Amino acid sequence: MTYVESRDKLQHTLDVLIVLAQKDFKVRYRNSVLGFLWSLLNPLAYMVVLTLVFALLLRVNIPSFAAWELIGLLIWRFFSIGTGQGLLTISMNPSLVNKVRLSGPLIVLSNNLANFLGSSLEFLVLLPLLLILGINLSKAAIVVPVLFVLEFILVFGVSLTLAALNVEYQDFYQLWSIALQLGFFLTPIVYDASLIPARFSFYYSLNPLTRLIDATRGALLYRTMPTAFDFGVILASAAIMLVVGFLVCDHYQRTFAEVV
Numbered sequence: 001m002t003y004v005e006s007r008d009k010l011q012h013t014l015d016v017l018i019v020l021a022q023k024d025f026k027v028r029y030r031n032s033v034l035g036f037l038w039s040l041l042n043p044l045a046y047m048v049v050l051t052l053v054f055a056l057l058l059r060v061n062i063p064s065f066a067a068w069e070l071i072g073l074l075i076w077r078f079f080s081i082g083t084g085q086g087l088l089t090i091s092m093n094p095s096l097v098n099k100v101r102l103s104g105p106l107i108v109l110s111n112n113l114a115n116f117l118g119s120s121l122e123f124l125v126l127l128p129l130l131l132i133l134g135i136n137l138s139k140a141a142i143v144v145p146v147l148f149v150l151e152f153i154l155v156f157g158v159s160l161t162l163a164a165l166n167v168e169y170q171d172f173y174q175l176w177s178i179a180l181q182l183g184f185f186l187t188p189i190v191y192d193a194s195l196i197p198a199r200f201s202f203y204y205s206l207n208p209l210t211r212l213i214d215a216t217r218g219a220l221l222y223r224t225m226p227t228a229f230d231f232g233v234i235l236a237s238a239a240i241m242l243v244v245g246f247l248v249c250d251h252y253q254r255t256f257a258e259v260v
Helices: 003-028 037-057 065-086 094-098 104-132 139-168 172-185 198-205 208-221 228-259
Strands: none
Touching: 003 104, 037 065, 065 104, 065 139, 065 172, 065 208, 104 139, 104 228, 139 172, 139 208, 139 228, 198 208, 208 228
16 A cells, blocks of 8 residues: 555545544534533532532531532543443444444544543533632643543543444443442542552552542642552553453454444
8 A cells, every 4th residue: 555545544534533523422412402511510410419418418528529529520421421322332333334334443433532522621611610619720730631631542442342342242231331330439539539448448549540530639629740650550551441442342343244
């Protein structure tokens, strides 16, 4: 393949990816009166309810609890919505597999990009909310986009694995729904990680979402940069899941057209 042919093929792939991502993003808010506002109202409503329960009724002693809680919710929403929707992308788009002949990774990536765009807008709205809640941002906040991109890679890798497996074994949709419910309580979203017993704390800290949430809270609320351990766990998890995702997707790619 010549340089020109390779360039044209890459350009065509990028054009298809952009079109699919735009379509996925628009479909999410089609026939909705409030449209994208629902993406903002949902975590805000959670924040209000959880603040009332934990900060006011249960007297949780966490400074700036509303802001602290909202950051955890947005990180979790990006992962849970991205993987939950990404899991269905191949099985729910038979025409893209059979007629357009798109590869599994490209279909999953377009959906994840649409979710990345929506979650990025949520985080942009978060910044003025933090100021309203009395949080003064520092230079450490510049690391948040880096953490967000690393989470996107993690989401893409997990979505690839789940989407490929869900084509073969459609029980994965139900299993992942249960796993996400469990994961919500195994991640420091509504409680501080310091509550974990010392004998379990190291294993608990290996959860990449724990590291993402703690690192983002540190950068936005406490003016601290992520540690080498934070970056190490997040990078290793994202890289491992991306490699696993491509391997699993490549293994089942030949059977996608037969099943969907």
